[in-house]
Amino acid sequence: MGFVYINHHVLDNLFYILVGLFAYFILIDHSKRLKRYKRTLITACMSVPIILCMRFSIYIDEYCVHDLRQIPLFIGTLYGGWPVGAVLLVITLIGRFYLYGFNFLTLIVYLVIFVATALFANQFNGFKRKGKVLGSSLLAFVVGVLTTLIAVxxxxxxxxxxxxxxxxxxxPPFVMFTFVYLAEIMQDAISIKPKMVKLEKMEVVSQLAASISHEVRNPLTVVKGFIDLLKDPNLSQDKRDEYIEHINRxxxxxxxxISDYLAFAKPATEQKDPIFVDREISSILQMIKPWANMKSVRISDELSPGVIYGNTQHFKQCFLNLIKNGIEAMPEGGELRVITSTSKNHITIKIEDSGVGMTKEQLTRFGEPYYSSKEKGTGLGSMVVVRTIQTMNGTLDINSVLHKGTTITVKLPEMAIRRPLS
Structure with a gap:
């Protein structure tokens, strides 16, 4: 019998209620300000399906209008309490009498629905998910039977x-089972979200602390050993100078x-200024070229003018890390190319090397806390790179082939500004 009565009118009614339910939770999730007005919001989100269900009813016979308007009334009252239920009841009755005329029996039936649901709402909010789903289904069935007896x-x-x-x-019991279950899932997702963010932050902090403790302890252990050696009164001056050099290193x-850690952990709410990309990249290249020459790495560049908005110091640190990584990826020497271009309101910065390349795992884990492809790396440099680019609303793409080289492409939104005269 059931499948005979499931037609597009029924599906339309279910769709109206589902959209109202989703709209409520989406608005609650995306606006902290709206969380203060949950009752007003659920009233609005449930009143619209009530009107639509009545306006586009399943069908009308001589004695009854068939639609699912009671479902939003149930949901609004259970989750918003009797004040929300009272407003929805008034909206339901006004809509019903306006569209189809006054009916005393309808008034009695919906008053009973409201009272029964409002009384159950206090217990409903104390239940867990299973209790809410089964309880609301049972409520819909009991109210359906009760109102049928009253009507007869x-x-x-x-x-x-x-x-x-x-x-x-x-x-109605099956519909309530489904919609209350969905509502509970969405409500749990919203409540768990801040906790998950907090747990992730705590995990990052704990990992940072462990990594910094480990990485800093190593050089400090070496320093401690050389200091003990310096206490030898018979130590020659040459050896003393050698040990001091080791300590300094x-x-x-x-x-x-520690500097890499601070660059990563520092809040992003710092002062931002226009950054002339070609000038800053050129400055970085001039600074690093002597070291590149020592590594037998030839650097070439094609720099086009362009301006972005961000923290200049972090920008320099980010691209210094990327260029430095490219040079270190060519232990036998090679060529490093840096190219900048402007198109579609974005500035693209490409860094190409002919080095050892990266594996799929290394590509996937680039920027991951404390993962590094270098033997003595901490992973903080790549974390700084990823964080800086995200802060500037940019994107990072890495294309690499083992033993052939790596191309890193960074896209940053261009800033509309007049370039000062040189």
């Missing part, structure tokens, strides 16, 4: 047809690790 008792003309039993008694190593 109060009206000599009222007829309990198969369609009436299906739409008012049998179908390890202290600089620890300082570099």
């Amino acid at each position: 008792s109060f009206s000599d003309f009222f007829q309990v047809t198969e369609a009436y039993l299906f739409y008012f008694v049998l179908m 390890e202290v600089q190593s620890a300082e570099s690790i």
Whole structure:
């Protein structure tokens, strides 16, 4: 019998209710300000399906209008309490009498629905998901049976047809089961989201602490050993100078690790200024070329003018890391090319090397906390790169082939600004 009565009118009614339910949770999830007005929001989101269900009813016979308007009334009252239910009841009755005329029996039936649902709402909010789903289904069934008995008792003309039993008694419990289950899933997702973000932050902090502790302890252990050696009164001046040089190198190593950590952990809400990309990249290349020459790496560039908006210091650190990585990827020497271009309101910066390349795992894990393809790397440099590009609303793409080289492409939104005269 059920499949006979499932037609496009029924599906339309279900669609109206589903959209209203989704609209409520989407608005709650995306606006902290709207969370303060949950009752007003659920009233609005449930009143629209009520009107639409009545306006586009399943069908109308001589004694009854068949639609699913009671479902939004149930949901609004259960999740919003009796004040929301009272407003929805008034909207339901006004809409019903405006569209189809006044009917005393309809008034009685919906008053009973409201009172029963409002009384159950207090217990409903104390249930877990399973209790809410089963309880709301049972409520819909009990109310359906009760209102049917009232209708039969109060009206000599009222007829309990198969369609009436299906739409008012049998179908609502299944609909309530489905929609309350969906509502609980969405509500749990919204409530869990801040907790997950907090847990992720705590995980990052714990991993950072562990990594920094490990990486800084290594050079400090070396420093401690050389300091103990320096206590030897018979130590020659040459050896003393050699040990001091070792100490200085390890202290600089620890300082570099801490600087990378601070660049990654520093909040992104700092002052931002126009950055002339070609000038800054050129400055970085001039600074690093002597070191590249020592590594037998030839650097070439094709720099086009362009301006972005961001933190200049972080921009320099980001691309210094990328260029430095490219040079280190060519231990036997090679060529590094840096190309910038402008198109469609974006500035593209490409860094190409002819080095050892990267595996699929290395590509996937680039920027992951504490993962590095270098033997003594901490992974903080790549984390700084990823964070900086994200802060500037840019994108990072890496294309690499083992033993052939790597191409890193960074796209950043261009800023409309007049370039100052040189």
